[in-house]
Amino acid sequence: MANLDVRLITEANGATSLPGSSDSMELEAKEIKLWGGRFQESVTDAVERFTESISFDKDLYKHDIRGSRAHASMLAKQGLISVGDEDSILTGLDAIERRIQNGEFVWRADREDVHMNIEAALTDLIGEPAKKLHTARSRNDQVATDFRLWCRDAIDSIVERIKDLQIAMVDLAIKNAGTIVPGYTHLQRAQPVLLQHLLLAFVEQLDRDSGRLLDCRSRLNFCPLGACALAGTGLPIDRFMTSNALGFSSPLRNSIDAVSDRDFAMEFLSANSITAIHLSRLGEEWVLWASEEFGFIAPNDSVSTGSSIMPQKKNPDPMELVRGKSARVVGDLVTLLTLCKGLPLAYNRDLQEDKEPVFDSVRTVLGMLEVSAEFARNISFNQDRIKKALPLGHLDATTLADYLVHKGVPFRTSHDIVGKCVTMCLGKNCQLKDLSLNDLRMLSPIFGDDVYEFLGVENAVSKFSSYGSTGSECVAGQLQYWIQKLGTGQ
Structure with missing residues (x-):
């Protein structure tokens, strides 16, 4: 158990604490959970290993700290904590964020998740004021807020990457003005089309992809914070203040919906899946066109690979992988849909499993878009071969x-x-x-x-x-x- 726990204490830059270090010894002497008041026994090692999420949800640290800052300021304005406590909390959060960014923060598996790691570290750092931060807040609304903030940023990154690919395709079209290519239906020759027209067809598809993502962004941009576990709170909080501070359109109207909804994530992965399918079709087009049978395009060496046994081979592997990786993006969507299919209201621990497919989908789509743009900038069209065809x-x-x-x-x-x-x-x-x-x-x-x-x-x-x-x-x-x-x- 100790070895596994040590592997899970990963720093932000991927470094790990070594067995026998003070960090790993801290784990062996388990600390009392922040929620452990009514418990007389610690969870077993197997349960702790199985239920931790810090190994992946630490990616939410910026959004968790941002949400905590907004929450602390709201608590102070409402008189639920003092201004002095607010200053201590904000100063402590700043210090923790710097430590994470510098790779100096130790992520502890026995502190379960990103929220508990940051809150416990804040308590270690500033003492009693940190214990007031969780006033009128639950991990349920906290993680929903973090996740929406993360998805919002991810959508912005994908939309920017889509635009980069669109620019690469338009530039490719400009370079090939006047070139006529065979147009196909049923993969049979149909009518002549300008190459520019064909390339712009992909630009149109990508534009709809971007639009779907932006539509999704507008629907997810509502704030769960203050919904607490599921029923809200009797304390005089101002949910509109925290919502505005975090750049949301408004707080979510229904506290049960706020903590249990993952529509935004399903819609996000659906949009990603359609984008991945479009990129897969682009990949298929270029893989075919790079074959000897077509010979319409010639990829540069910089975006090609060779064979370990056949020295003559030059393969358009990046676009084959784009075509292949679309499968995992669709798989991520299916995972999330299946995860949410039978869940009763409100929050259930099953929803811990929503992060990894979303993280994977975003990483994969960003990579597919990047390499597709790189490929577009490093191919040439074989005009003689096209004219003969x-x-x-x-x-x-x-x-x-x-x-x-x-x-x-x-x-x-x-x-x-x-x-x-x-x-x-x-x-x-x-x-x-x-x-x-x-x-x-x-x-x-x-x-x-x-x-x-x-x-x-x-x-x-x-x-x-x-x-x-x-x-x-x-x-x-x-x-x-x-x-x-x-x-x-x-």
């Missing part, structure tokens, strides 16, 4: 059907005519633009000399004009919108 697949067939519609032919009829044109091309082993006017008129007398203005991928792309389409003017407008919105390409 464009004639395959009769990508201008739909534009040819539109030509007949312009001539007054019903679309279903024009669709049938062009289908027969494609069959003729297959027999002749040629492209639509290679068919003679006589060939075309054998299928419909409507065809005239102007039909060739609609054939070939360049002509086909130039004919797109609907809002949001891949036409040059439309895409130029889309690109300009994103340049202005993101402040890039200047």
Whole structure:
């Protein structure tokens, strides 16, 4: 037990206290729990090991200290503690925060969690005033407050990282102006599209990801502090003061809901999961395009890896891992959903298990976004290979059907005519633009000399004009919108 406990006494910078040190000896002589007044026996070693959360919830220390500062100031304003006690508490919290940041703070497993570690250390440091800090507060509302503050900051970090990837994609689009690539449906060649149009499709997806996160942020930005264990308190606290001090919109209206709600975390991980799926699709696109079969992109060596046995290999591993790590982000969401599925109101210790999937989801999504932006900045498009690939697949067939519609032919009829044109091309082993006017008129007398203005991928792309389409003017407008919105390409 002692060895495990020592491993759990981790400092903020990851260092550990050594067996036999004064810190580890403190653990062996267990101190009385801050909640231990009605207990006559200490918990067993197995229970202590199983129930501790300090090994992961110490990541909340900044938010815990911030909440305690706001709570102490409110208690003093309401006359529940003296101004002198408030000063002592705030000074002590400042000292503890510096010790944590400098790697000098010892996290103790026998103090269970981040809240008890900080409060007990504060008591060691300033004595009796520290014992007043928990007035009109429970660990239930305390952890809910810390967690919301942490998630709020995490959302801000992810949104910033999303913008960085969007900028990388827009810059990549600017560098490849005019490049036409095959567009696919069912992974079969469909119609020609501007490469810029395809890249901006991912920028649009990322923008919705950002919007979902910001929507989630607005819904989580309500303060649980002062809800106490579940029923509130009879003491004259001012929950609006603490809410304002912590940057929340307002206190949560219902104290039971305040301590038991984890909707904000589930919504957060749902938004993360959708972001991860979008990044996985981007990864799949680029992994395919980097293959010899496609050969459309060439990743730089700086974002590629090799094979331990095949010396010729150059693998787009970062994007394969982006694709793979989406699974764990979705798994984190499923973990949290399952955790909350059968919980009765109000707080239950099961909710201790909500932190790790959220922490993991955030770390993973931030990493996926960072490496995707890095990859986007370190690839080039193989223009020759793309041009050689464009004639395959009769990508201008739909534009040819539109030509007949312009001539007054019903679309279903024009669709049938062009289908027969494609069959003729297959027999002749040629492209639509290679068919003679006589060939075309054998299928419909409507065809005239102007039909060739609609054939070939360049002509086909130039004919797109609907809002949001891949036409040059439309895409130029889309690109300009994103340049202005993101402040890039200047």
